[in-house]
Amino acid sequence: MKTVSITINGERYEETVPARMLLVDFIREKCALTGTHVACTYEGVCGACTVQLDGEAIKSCMMLAVQADGHAVTTVEGLARGAELTPLQQAFKAHHGLQCGFCTPGILMNMSEFLEKNPDPTDEEIRHGLVGNLCRCTGYVHIVDAVRAAAAQIRRGS
Amino acid sequence: MYPAIIEDYQRPESLQEAVAILSGYEPGDAIFMAGGQSVMQAMKSRMVRPRCVVDLQSIAELKGISSANGLHIGAMTRYVEIAGAVELAGANAALRDAAQHVGDRQVRNRGTIGGSCCWNYVASCMPAVTLGLGAIFHLLDPQGKTRAVQADDFFLGPLETARGDHELLTHLSFETTPRSGSAYKKWGLVTDALPVVGVCLKLSLDAAGRCSAVRMSLSGLPAGAQRAPAGEAALMGSDGSRESVARAMEAVVDSVECHSDKWADAHYRQQLIRTLGQEVAATAFARARGEQ
Numbered sequence: 001m002k003t004v005s006i007t008i009n010g011e012r013y014e015e016t017v018p019a020r021m022l023l024v025d026f027i028r029e030k031c032a033l034t035g036t037h038v039a040c041t042y043e044g045v046c047g048a049c050t051v052q053l054d055g056e057a058i059k060s061c062m063m064l065a066v067q068a069d070g071h072a073v074t075t076v077e078g079l080a081r082g083a084e085l086t087p088l089q090q091a092f093k094a095h096h097g098l099q100c101g102f103c104t105p106g107i108l109m110n111m112s113e114f115l116e117k118n119p120d121p122t123d124e125e126i127r128h129g130l131v132g133n134l135c136r137c138t139g140y141v142h143i144v145d146a147v148r149a150a151a152a153q154i155r156r157g158s
Numbered sequence: 159m160y161p162a163i164i165e166d167y168q169r170p171e172s173l174q175e176a177v178a179i180l181s182g183y184e185p186g187d188a189i190f191m192a193g194g195q196s197v198m199q200a201m202k203s204r205m206v207r208p209r210c211v212v213d214l215q216s217i218a219e220l221k222g223i224s225s226a227n228g229l230h231i232g233a234m235t236r237y238v239e240i241a242g243a244v245e246l247a248g249a250n251a252a253l254r255d256a257a258q259h260v261g262d263r264q265v266r267n268r269g270t271i272g273g274s275c276c277w278n279y280v281a282s283c284m285p286a287v288t289l290g291l292g293a294i295f296h297l298l299d300p301q302g303k304t305r306a307v308q309a310d311d312f313f314l315g316p317l318e319t320a321r322g323d324h325e326l327l328t329h330l331s332f333e334t335t336p337r338s339g340s341a342y343k344k345w346g347l348v349t350d351a352l353p354v355v356g357v358c359l360k361l362s363l364d365a366a367g368r369c370s371a372v373r374m375s376l377s378g379l380p381a382g383a384q385r386a387p388a389g390e391a392a393l394m395g396s397d398g399s400r401e402s403v404a405r406a407m408e409a410v411v412d413s414v415e416c417h418s419d420k421w422a423d424a425h426y427r428q429q430l431i432r433t434l435g436q437e438v439a440a441t442a443f444a445r446a447r448g449e450q
């Protein structure tokens with residue numbers, strides 16, 4: 001057992017956990033932040049578990065919780081300020097970027113970092129950025145629309 | 159799915175400390191953790207069951223690209239950093255070609271060049287590219303001794319390398335030859351998937367614009383990352399014309415073993431070698447001429 005201290009969405013979680021615990025299980029089970037999803041169990045291909053580690057999108061099923069000791073994690077719960085959604089979240093709502101919503105937290109965590117690195121992306125760049133996130137419902141068209149609209153909104157706002 | 163019980167987790171801050179911890183265990187009982195993008199899958203499927211995980215994340219010397227006295231890339235340098243490194247041009251541009259299309263953004267934010275080469279998966283990008291570029295692998299053992307291994311001697315077939323059980327890969331070094339260009343391209347079943355076939359080419363041009371030195375490597379075939387000597391011999395003296403490249407790729411197709419599996423049959427793999435070969439040759443020649 002190892003004692004770890006991980007800051008998630010600005011709050012520090014100190015827990016004693018087995019070294020084999022996955023970061024995604026730490027987030028969901030120890031911190032009860034169930035917005036981060038699991039869909040592929042071990043191959044690391046679905047992206048539903050995507051969170052940000054020190055600001056970068058990563059798959060939290062591909063990492064041990066002990067590896068995140070001393071680091072800052074952001075999950076989908078950390079995006080909105082109270083009831084105020086981010087421009088990216090608002091755009092997903094406005095452009096029907098989700099149907100069942102299972103993939104959405106992972107996509108939001110990936111795309112919010114993507115837009116910081118590339119504030120004015122082409123559709124092709126958006127699609128290339130989405131490769132690591134599977135969506136079984138939407139066919140991606142509305143997701144691309146939402147990301148494009150969010151990019152424009154963020155550029156207007158800044 | 160989650161890993162078997164792990165008794166200990168260590169996060170050393172120096173190279174010496176890292177090899178010392180590993181050497182305290184029987185081979186295989188302790189493993190280095192780089193980006194985890196291969197070994198976490200292996201641990202979750204219980205193919206790998208380490209008693210101790212030695213996490214390399216805090217060793218600063220293992221990270222980064224340096225262009226002073228030749229090109230050196232730390233083993234813990236991530237795909238995302240290689241993908242964006244503009245200094246990787248000409249002779250070593252193939253590193254960027256590969257890094258930009260490994261997996262997806264999340265994988266590129268974690269996965270490292272050293273981890274990919276030490277894992278040496280049969281269908282992977284960096285082993286073929288470092289082989290094609292003739293990289294030198296620098297290893298450190300628990301006695302503090304270092305050794306340099308040529309790429310041709312480092313990769314010993316799928317999942318096998320010349321790295322000793324207790325050795326740490328510290329960095330890779332590359333030649334920065336003038337009037338040289340390299341390129342890598344793969345084809346996979348979906349965007350940026352593992353290579354069904356990948357082709358890497360590195361060449362130098364003489365004053366007349368003809369190929370005076372060349373290395374070619376392939377990924378995705380049963381032998382894993384491998385050189386293509388027949389193609390290299392045929393490309394010597396080539397001016398980059400489609401005909402000369404086509405002849406060279408026929409020589410490759412005639413000399414390597416292509417297999418059929420659920421992803422692609424042998425004939426399709428041969429066609430991929432021809433097509434990707436033309437594309438990487440066009441890019442490598444253009445880069446060597448300074449046009450790209």
Ligand SMILES: Cc1cc2nc3c(=O)[nH]c(=O)nc-3n(C[C@H](O)[C@H](O)[C@H](O)COP(=O)(O)OP(=O)(O)OC[C@H]3O[C@@H](n4cnc5c(N)ncnc54)[C@H](O)[C@@H]3O)c2cc1C
Pocket residue numbers: 043044045189190191192193194195196197198214233234259260261262265268269270271272273274275276277279281282283284321325326327328350351352353
């Ligand atoms: C969804 C997905 C898609 C992928 N797509 C591709 C792709 O298109 N092309 C491709 O080539 N790969 C692909 N990969 C694999 C990826 O490239 C891995 O990142 C890489 O193979 C391993 O690098 P790592 O840093 O994650 O190493 P790890 O998984 O941490 O380690 C791999 C092995 O190397 C050892 N090791 C690591 N560093 C050192 C060191 N410095 N010294 C000694 N031993 C060391 C470890 O002990 C372990 O045995 C993909 C992976 C995933 C999950």
Ligand code: FES
Pocket residue numbers: 037038039040041042043044045046047048049050059060061062
């Ligand atoms: S749960 Fe599928 S990538 Fe993590």
Ligand code: FES
Pocket residue numbers: 097098099100101102103104134135136137138
């Ligand atoms: S909205 Fe259902 S999986 Fe994407």
